[in-house]
Amino acid sequence: MRRAGHFALQLDEMTDVSGEAQLLAFVRYKDESDINEHVLFCKALPGKTTGEEIFQVIDSFFKEHDIEWTYCTHICTDGAAAMSGGVKGLLGQVKKVNTEIKWLHCIIHREALASKRVSPELSAVLDDAVKVINFIHSRPLNRRLFQTLCQESGTEHEQLLLHTDVRWLSRGKTLLRLYELHNEVYVFLKEHQHSLAVVFEDAEWVARLAYLADVFSKLNELNLSLQGKESHILNMYDKVKGFTKKLELWRQQQVKPQLPFGPLSDPRPKLAP
Structure with a gap:
């Protein structure tokens, strides 16, 4: 050196x-x-x-x-x-x-900071999601009971993931896991008479949760692609620029759902790769 x-x-x-x-x-x-x-x-x-x-x-x-x-x-x-x-x-x-x-x-840190700025409506969904996860995952008894429910339902996953602001990848993974298990979460909250069970009966809330899960999963992919050996400002700029163009495309394709689905169906919009 x-x-x-x-x-x-x-x-x-x-x-x-x-x-x-x-x-x-x-x-x-x-x-x-x-x-x-x-x-x-x-x-x-x-x-x-x-x-x-x-x-x-x-x-x-x-x-x-x-x-x-x-x-x-x-x-x-x-x-x-x-x-x-x-x-x-x-x-x-x-x-x-x-x-x-x-x-x-650091370009990755700047992008992570920018991704924290979401609309009040989506921020409220994120806050509710964190409360639900904390209720289930941070209490040992609830965690065991929820795991048993997932095993009986035959789901791919048996536990939710905790969210932490310290690790920027956690937000996308946490929301995606919550969405994948939202049927089981709804049943669990209903059995325990939790006040947030009603949000899973709101099709628009579930749609926003699905939207957040997809968007933050895409942000995770972007963040990971910006790292690694031999990364430099030119290819980082191209990746960020390409991602912003995708965001504009997704914004144009987004149509407000007519809410034909129930609380336990799949309202998640599909984002183009």
């Missing part, structure tokens, strides 16, 4: 399963006629996850391995203040040692 000269960094601060803050760094650099990329390091953040402490971890690693900041041309992070802050953030600290460095906002 030192022989290659200039390089770019991608940084992500996260919390592991033990609750410890970790800083993960990826590096990309030119090696003769090829572009190499790999994990540079993964180090624990000892104190607060501030821009100064993040900089100290990276700077210590650079000094230990005799890497000059002047050769770092670009840094890609999320938009958190600790990363992008121009004074106390990581960017501000790096600018003190390399004024020419360029900062980029």
